[in-house]
Amino acid sequence: MHFRASEVAAAVAGGLVGDDVQIDGAGIDSRSMRPGQLFVPIVAARDGHEFVAAAADGGASAYLTSQGTDPDITLPAITVTDTAAALADLGGAARDRLPERVVGVTGSVGKTSTKDLLAGVLATTYRTTASEKSFNNELGLPLTLAGAPDDTEAVVVEMGARGIGHIDLLCGIARPTVGIITRVEGVHLELFGDIESVALAKGELVEALPVDGLAVLNADDERVAAMASRTDAGVLTFGLSSSSDVHASDVALDDQLRASFRLHTPWGEADVRLDARGEHQVPNALAAAAAAGWLGVPVDEIPSGLLSAALSGLRMELVTTPAGVTVINDAYNANPTSMAAALQSLAALDARRRVAVLGTMAELGSDSAAQHAAIAKRAYDLGIEVIAVDESHYGNVARHVANVDGALAELADLAAGDAVLVKGSRVAALERVATALGA
Numbered sequence: 001m002h003f004r005a006s007e008v009a010a011a012v013a014g015g016l017v018g019d020d021v022q023i024d025g026a027g028i029d030s031r032s033m034r035p036g037q038l039f040v041p042i043v044a045a046r047d048g049h050e051f052v053a054a055a056a057d058g059g060a061s062a063y064l065t066s067q068g069t070d071p072d073i074t075l076p077a078i079t080v081t082d083t084a085a086a087l088a089d090l091g092g093a094a095r096d097r098l099p100e101r102v103v104g105v106t107g108s109v110g111k112t113s114t115k116d117l118l119a120g121v122l123a124t125t126y127r128t129t130a131s132e133k134s135f136n137n138e139l140g141l142p143l144t145l146a147g148a149p150d151d152t153e154a155v156v157v158e159m160g161a162r163g164i165g166h167i168d169l170l171c172g173i174a175r176p177t178v179g180i181i182t183r184v185e186g187v188h189l190e191l192f193g194d195i196e197s198v199a200l201a202k203g204e205l206v207e208a209l210p211v212d213g214l215a216v217l218n219a220d221d222e223r224v225a226a227m228a229s230r231t232d233a234g235v236l237t238f239g240l241s242s243s244s245d246v247h248a249s250d251v252a253l254d255d256q257l258r259a260s261f262r263l264h265t266p267w268g269e270a271d272v273r274l275d276a277r278g279e280h281q282v283p284n285a286l287a288a289a290a291a292a293g294w295l296g297v298p299v300d301e302i303p304s305g306l307l308s309a310a311l312s313g314l315r316m317e318l319v320t321t322p323a324g325v326t327v328i329n330d331a332y333n334a335n336p337t338s339m340a341a342a343l344q345s346l347a348a349l350d351a352r353r354r355v356a357v358l359g360t361m362a363e364l365g366s367d368s369a370a371q372h373a374a375i376a377k378r379a380y381d382l383g384i385e386v387i388a389v390d391e392s393h394y395g396n397v398a399r400h401v402a403n404v405d406g407a408l409a410e411l412a413d414l415a416a417g418d419a420v421l422v423k424g425s426r427v428a429a430l431e432r433v434a435t436a437l438g439a
Helices: 005-011 048-057 083-096 111-122 140-146 166-174 195-202 222-230 281-294 299-308 336-348 365-381 392-397 404-410 431-437
Strands: 002-004 015-017 022-024 062-065 077-079 102-106 128-130 154-158 178-181 214-218 234-239 246-253 258-265 268-277 317-320 326-329 353-358 385-389 399-401 418-423
Touching (some): 002 005, 005 015, 005 083, 048 062, 062 083, 083 140, 111 281, 111 299, 154 166, 166 195, 195 222, 214 281, 246 281, 258 281, 258 299, 268 281, 281 299, 336 365, 353 365, 365 385, 365 392, 399 404
Parallel strands (some): 102 154, 234 246, 326 418
Antiparallel strands (some): 317 326
């Protein structure tokens, strides 16, 4: 989105030092600056002010600063008290220029895939901007808004929470008119304490919706369905049950784990085929269809949007290696619900042998040991071998290794017709296994 530097200064209550240049979006990483962007140095484990010169070399047209200006840097500067707070204010100013088609997506699982699927569907009808990857916090969300092209007609923003009040804060910036809640699960319990607190936090999205807005709620999740009482907006439900406003019938998976189904909506029916893999993607597609249909996307355009949607990386990527081994790379993140779904997908593959390389499921709190043991038992019941990477809680069912090299040694005897799932929380970085296998 284009701003003059003076407009940015006014939006963030800052002072402009230097020329009133044009600014096109914003960035916080000096290594990935695009020409014309505003560089926002965030003060965290490292002080972003150390990288202003690098951002200038990368093409930044101006920068924010809470530490004064450097005479050796010739870029215009906007002085502020707090650069992170100023970024949030800039996101709010960008939101003022956007249309009312702003959709917020949250939930314990599935929010990134739902965001990607919805962006694909909306793009059939509107010029659409969506959060990159998992840009879902107080930094990523305003970057998405500020980076939206001037002619944007619809926006999809992912909203994450690491505590009560976080989504409310994000809603104050993005002011969504449509809110999607995917599921409420016992993830991040180390931070939230209990699942009721997770539900309380996620429901802040529907509480923030305007009365003429829409809450899209998962009817198959009782905690999500109950959020209908927390909003004055309209409500559409989605789910696998035929009682949901938007639902699926005749769900089937092909040999590449891609789902097809009959879509039923208040606006009509259509046959859908997904490129996204795994049966657990069907509810995500239903949520996207519900929001898009209400926003005016014709029902006969929804299938093409769902099929062509570009999903973020490291999520159920399926590759057959030159050696004939099928590898599912789902290494972006993991929790008990997504882990169970990925194991079910592995079990659905036609394979001679099935192996799951599993890393830790982080932030599960006091229930961590039991949750890991339950996943190992589930894999055993499905006939899946488990190689646990640096996570003892998978127990005696698994073969335990200390690192990626150990996992690869255990996989040395893979042969054509075998299938491997690679999955763990982000801290495990198990995509290295998939890469080493040739996926």
